[in-house]
Amino acid sequence: MPYAIVIGAGVVGAATAHALTVAGAQVVVLEGGQVAAGCSAATFAVDITRVKTPPALFDLALASVAEHARLQRADADQAWVHPTATLEWEETQADRQRLRERIRRLHRCGYPAEWLAPQRVRAVEPALAMPPQGSDEEPTEVAFYPEGGWYDPPAFVRALLRRAKRQGASVHVNDSVIGMTVDDGRITEVCTASGQRLTADVVVNCAGPQAAGIAALAGAELSVRQIAGMVAITTPVHTGLQTILAAPDLNARPHLGGRVMLHSWLIDRELEDTPASRRRALAEELLRRAGTLIPMLSQATVEASRVGLRPVPPDGLPIVGFPSEVANxxxxxxxxxxHLAPILGVLAARELTGDRQHRLDPFRPTRFRPGADRPQAVDESTRTMLARIEASNGCETADVR
Ligand SMILES: Cc1cc2nc3c(=O)[nH]c(=O)nc-3n(C[C@H](O)[C@H](O)[C@H](O)COP(=O)(O)OP(=O)(O)OC[C@H]3O[C@@H](n4cnc5c(N)ncnc54)[C@H](O)[C@@H]3O)c2cc1C
Incomplete structure (x- = not known):
């Protein structure tokens, strides 16, 4: 069984390290900061099955829901899976058309999704301020997804790393990987900020938004965009919120201890030009917008706001496998x-212990040609995100398909 160094202790590093130890590998995790303190601590963290295309990625998303559930059943101490239904509606003609197409696609795949009449929306989500019945503002097409839910990523990371440690893994925090020695196309040594020099059969790059920098240390090319996003967490308040709301330009969901988590593409769009000192004001703006949707939020304040850098491959699909330049x-x-970490960790561990996984073939790093133009995003959720973040203020969402 291989000796593996896993770089990064976010959701991906934790899932991969855990799956590797289960498969019998010896594992050392090297984390430059604290565990679950990168993007995995600054995320909306909901099930995204409904927006995952093409079919190979949709299938992985379904498999990852099952894997989250399997891991959760085996861990009574940490609860990270919170099953919750989702309501979604759109405002502009183009976005409504896209939502209809999505529902048709999901029906073809047998994924549960239905349209709710406004009275049913009021019954399913009493926390929501719906415009008066029959008014022009009342959304007439509200999609309801009974499955899915939200996750608590720090609880997931803690649970999986604890289990990996029980199986013999060691986890080193506050010790960044700062260099690698490569000899004849193989990494022969990994150097850390504290002066450790480690050797391994394989080095697993789970550094999320910093993954391109790790690849560069080994002389490999990896393209990963860093796309900033903000979430705000309210103080505990009795909103009675039952569902995840995917509303035009606002996402809201229940959070731990009676709190509500908020996210908006409009706010993400502002982040690049907003100094860190003004981010608090953006979070308060997010809460103000949410208050028009969930009136009880007028009694809450912003308890915390977090900005994360999403690691986004050029075509929006995961990158899993060996690059052409470095063999290990x-x-x-x-x-x-x-959402995807559990299944990616399991499939990666199977490959690294000698069992090639053809399900990962659409996601190989070698699909990108060096120097080629950036490919268009093929995953629906990435296309939507880029269109909403990159659209200029006030414009209808661009159709980038
Ligand atoms: C606003 C927002 C909303 C989102 N919503 C969702 C959602 O609803 N559903 C969903 O599934 N995903 C969502 N995401 C995306 C998701 O959060 C990320 O895909 C995920 O957190 C990435 O996890 P990771 O483990 O790859 O990266 P990270 O959590 O960033 O972990 C990488 C780790 O590597 C470490 N590291 C980096 N460099 C080094 C080094 N040199 N040496 C050692 N360690 C190093 C870092 O310190 C970090 O801890 C969202 C993201 C944002 C920002």
Missing amino acids: LYTVVSHSAI
Whole structure:
């Protein structure tokens, strides 16, 4: 069984390290900061099955829901899976058309999704302020997804790393990987900031938004965009919120201890030009917008706001496998990794212990040609995110398909 160094202790590193130890590998995790303190601590963290395309990625998303559930059943101490239904509606003609197409696609796949009449929306989600019945503002097409839910990523990371440690893994925090020696196309040594010099059969790059920098240390090319996003967490308040709301330009969901988590593409769009000192004001703006949707939020304040850098591969699909340049550097990096980490970890561990996984073939790093133009995003959730973040203020969402 191989000796593996896993770089990064976010959701992807934790899932991969855990699966590797279960498969019998010896594992050392090297984390530059604290565990679950990168993007995995600054994320909306909901199930994204409904927006995952093409079919190979949709299938992985379904498999990851099952894997989250399997891991959760085996861990009574940490609860990270919170099953919750989702309501979604859109405002503009183009976005409504896209939502209809999505529902048709999901029906073809047998994934549960239905349209709710406004009265049913009021019954399913009493926390929501719906415009008066029959008014022009009342959304007439509200999609309801009974499955899915939200995750608590720090609880997931803690649980999986604890289990990995029980199986013999060691986890080193506050010790960044700062260099690698490569000899004849193989990494022969990994150097850390504290002066450790480690050797391993395989080095697994789970550094999320910093994964390109890790690849560069080994002389490999990896393209990963860092796309900033903010979530705000309210103080505990009795909103009675039952569902995840995917509303035009606002996402809201229940959070731990009676809190509500908020996210908006409009706020993400502002982040690049907003100094860190003004981010608090953005979070308060987010809460103000949410108050028009969930009136009880007028009694809450912003308890915390967090900005994360999403690791986004050029075509939006996960990158899993060996690059062509280095024989023993394995990459596991993905957008939507809170949802996808469990299945990516399991499949990566099977490959690294000798069992090639053809399900991963559409996601190989070698699909990108060096120097080629950036490919268009093929995953629906990435296309939507880029269109909403990059659209200029006030414009209808661009259709980038
Ligand atoms: C606003 C927002 C909303 C989101 N919503 C969702 C959602 O609803 N559903 C979903 O599934 N996903 C969502 N995501 C995306 C998801 O959060 C990320 O895909 C996921 O957190 C990435 O996990 P990771 O483990 O790859 O990266 P990280 O959590 O960033 O972990 C990487 C780790 O590597 C470490 N590291 C980096 N460099 C080094 C080094 N040189 N040496 C040692 N360690 C190093 C870092 O310190 C870090 O701890 C969202 C993201 C954002 C920002």
